[in-house]
Amino acid sequence: MGRYIIRRLVQAIPVLLGATLLVYAVVFALPGDPVEVLAGDKRMDPHITAVLRERYHLDDPFLLQYWHYLTGLFHGDLGVTVSGGSVSDILAGRFQVTANLAMTALVMEAVAGVGLGLYAALRHGRAQDSLVLAATLVLISIPPLVTGFVLQLLLGVRLKQAGIDLFPVAGLAEGWRGYLLPGLVLAGTSIAYLTRLTRTSLVETLRADYIRTAIAKGLPRRRVVGRHALRNALIPLVTYLGADFGTLMGGAVITETVFNLPGIGQQLFTSVSLREQPVVVGVVTLLVLVYVLANLVVDLLYAVLDPRIRYE
Amino acid sequence: MWRSSTAERDGRVPGGEALLTVDGLRVEFATRQGVVRAVNGVSYRIDPGETLAVLGESGSGKSVTAHAIMGLLDTPTVRVPAGEIRFHGTDLLGLREDDRARIRGRRIAMVFQDALSALNPVFTVGAQIGEMFRVHEGLSRREAERRAVELMDRVRIPAAAQRMYDYPHQFSGGMRQRIMIAMAIALGPELLIADEPTTALDVTVQAQIMDLLAELRRESGMAMILITHDLGVVADSADRIVVMYGGRVVESAPVHEVYQAPAHPYTRGLLESIPRLARKGRALPAIEGTPPDPLAMPTGCSFHPRCSYRQDNCVTDAPPRYRIGPTRDSACHYWREVLDGSHG
Numbered sequence: 156m157g158r159y160i161i162r163r164l165v166q167a168i169p170v171l172l173g174a175t176l177l178v179y180a181v182v183f184a185l186p187g188d189p190v191e192v193l194a195g196d197k198r199m200d201p202h203i204t205a206v207l208r209e210r211y212h213l214d215d216p217f218l219l220q221y222w223h224y225l226t227g228l229f230h231g232d233l234g235v236t237v238s239g240g241s242v243s244d245i246l247a248g249r250f251q252v253t254a255n256l257a258m259t260a261l262v263m264e265a266v267a268g269v270g271l272g273l274y275a276a277l278r279h280g281r282a283q284d285s286l287v288l289a290a291t292l293v294l295i296s297i298p299p300l301v302t303g304f305v306l307q308l309l310l311g312v313r314l315k316q317a318g319i320d321l322f323p324v325a326g327l328a329e330g331w332r333g334y335l336l337p338g339l340v341l342a343g344t345s346i347a348y349l350t351r352l353t354r355t356s357l358v359e360t361l362r363a364d365y366i367r368t369a370i371a372k373g374l375p376r377r378r379v380v381g382r383h384a385l386r387n388a389l390i391p392l393v394t395y396l397g398a399d400f401g402t403l404m405g406g407a408v409i410t411e412t413v414f415n416l417p418g419i420g421q422q423l424f425t426s427v428s429l430r431e432q433p434v435v436v437g438v439v440t441l442l443v444l445v446y447v448l449a450n451l452v453v454d455l456l457y458a459v460l461d462p463r464i465r466y467e
Numbered sequence: 468m469w470r471s472s473t474a475e476r477d478g479r480v481p482g483g484e485a486l487l488t489v490d491g492l493r494v495e496f497a498t499r500q501g502v503v504r505a506v507n508g509v510s511y512r513i514d515p516g517e518t519l520a521v522l523g524e525s526g527s528g529k530s531v532t533a534h535a536i537m538g539l540l541d542t543p544t545v546r547v548p549a550g551e552i553r554f555h556g557t558d559l560l561g562l563r564e565d566d567r568a569r570i571r572g573r574r575i576a577m578v579f580q581d582a583l584s585a586l587n588p589v590f591t592v593g594a595q596i597g598e599m600f601r602v603h604e605g606l607s608r609r610e611a612e613r614r615a616v617e618l619m620d621r622v623r624i625p626a627a628a629q630r631m632y633d634y635p636h637q638f639s640g641g642m643r644q645r646i647m648i649a650m651a652i653a654l655g656p657e658l659l660i661a662d663e664p665t666t667a668l669d670v671t672v673q674a675q676i677m678d679l680l681a682e683l684r685r686e687s688g689m690a691m692i693l694i695t696h697d698l699g700v701v702a703d704s705a706d707r708i709v710v711m712y713g714g715r716v717v718e719s720a721p722v723h724e725v726y727q728a729p730a731h732p733y734t735r736g737l738l739e740s741i742p743r744l745a746r747k748g749r750a751l752p753a754i755e756g757t758p759p760d761p762l763a764m765p766t767g768c769s770f771h772p773r774c775s776y777r778q779d780n781c782v783t784d785a786p787p788r789y790r791i792g793p794t795r796d797s798a799c800h801y802w803r804e805v806l807d808g809s810h811g
Binding site for chain 2 (some may be wrong): 243363364365367368369370371372373374375378382386387460461462463
């Protein structure tokens with residue numbers, strides 16, 4: 156098991172290199188110059204410009220610049236922006252906000268998705284089942300940008316006007332409650348997919364031979380479903396949830412902008428417009444790392460849930 | 468001649484209480500193509516301590532009948548339009564689900580064909596056997612584990628105390644079937660239904676499993692319904708035999724009478740297709756034709772398209788079960804001819 160984890164982590168290194176190189180190249184190819192953006196409308200002293208260009212290796216060839224970045228990265232240094240801020244400092248607090256948001260969304264997804272999926276599966280072929288399926292289809296079809304604004308209006312503004320002040324419209328001024336609405340919006344589509352996956356998984360599991368055995372053993376239905384079927388039906392759901400955590404972190408860009416949350420998604424949005432190359436690459440590097448780790452955790456959980464899978 | 472041997476071997480008291488009777492059972496499956504009458508008026512009985520072999524090819528309705536006895540047909544696509552299944556005189560089909568669950572597993576247990584798929588892959592075998600005691604008898608985990616080990620010893624699983632913590636996929640096919648059997652006999656059922664318990668196994672292992680079942684039956688005195696398509700398995704282990712074809716019983720008789728002289732052309736065909744040393748070198752006779760299409764059962768006797776005794780009335784009139792001995796019947800209009808031909 157230990158060797159397996161180490162091997163997986165080693166395998167992550169080329170993935171990280173490839174992803175950073177790709178993003179570095181894309182940002183490098185973008186038109187616009189960070190020093191010019193820094194100056195804004197004013198004209199900058201050519202001498203200062205030259206010093207800045209020199210300090211940030213802006214005139215070096217692409218690969219050399221990337222090399223400078225990489226060496227810094229392996230020293231735990233994500234670099235500095237042209238305005239002088241350390242990327243690590245900029246991202247530290249913001250990463251926490253995005254992680255909180257993604258976790259909120261993940262919990263909502265798991266509870267609502269698995270719950271609705273089980274409900275539909277246990278009423279397989281009946282009206283409630285069809286209703287759930289239709290609802291998930293609607294949810295999948297609406298982009299999160301729309302659900303974001305609609306929920307902001309309905310739950311954030313109208314509900315407050317009705318006297319129930321539960322969901323802040325935006326920002327984190329009111330503490331953890333600020334995560335509720337954006338979490339729900341972020342989880343929306345995933346809830347729909349997970350509901351469908353849960354339903355299919357349980358319906359299929361309930362047809363298995365060992366379920367017939369469990370019934371023949373004279374076990375009560377809640378034990379047949381809640382223990383024998385559920386333990387098996389959960390296995391594919393864990394994979395989906397784990398892989399989805401990375402997607403949720405990445406998907407936070409739009410949600411954080413709509414709900415004005417100071418996370419890495421919002422920062423990414425700002426940094427792309429400011430041509431802050433080190434920040435953009437830093438965010439992507441972090442996201443890739445989260446993705447790789449989430450998938451590793453999923454694979455390890457798999458072995459716990461399914462005894463037939465063993466890692467050497 | 469066969470009449471006298473019946474009374475001796477069968478030993479059943481006329482009018483004695485049957486353990487289980489299936490009476491006029493019909494089971495229908497709704498499919499896209501139409502309604503399949505999987506079981507079409509099946510009746511048989513089994514007495515306490517008796518072993519009844521139910522013989523037939525796939526699709527004959529033998530397993531569906533067993534599932535109906537166990538109450539495993541509770542899905543929206545299945546209908547039981549007629550029939551009774553009486554256990555100690557009580558009609559199981561009329562019972563409420565929770566009353567049925569009290570009989571299931573405890574008094575009537577079942578062993579399935581493919582033990583790998585019939586055991587839950589994510590629980591240890593000890594937990595799956597012990598569950599019988601935990602759920603039905605409310606025993607503690609520790610006590611249930613102890614009983615599980617006892618049972619595993621009883622079905623001869625080596626090193627049971629350690630192996631109870633293993634998962635089904637870590638056992639061989641024969642060992643897995645032993646685990647299924649251990650689970651089924653856990654609460655000392657009066658009736659064990661074994662649905663092709665050896666079909667998925669190697670020939671040598673098949674014999675071991677049949678021996679184990681015979682031994683457990685001798686020790687506990689439980690009755691057994693042995694569902695099989697293998698006549699070779701039947702001869703040594705069963706008291707009586709019920710032959711099914713196309714969702715109906717075509718012949719019912721004490722085993723030795725059937726082996727001496729079958730009274731239905733289908734049974735006869737089955738017996739002739741068993742390989743025998745004396746016939747070595749010659750082609751093995753097979754029953755001509757193919758099993759009937761469940762969606763389009765032949766009229767009259769459903770075996771008539773494949774039957775060499777066929778007359779005109781076989782195509783139009785479904786034969787009743789003619790009583791041809793004290794505990795024997797045959798659903799063939801020409802059973803006398805079949806019987807005589809068998810003797811000759």
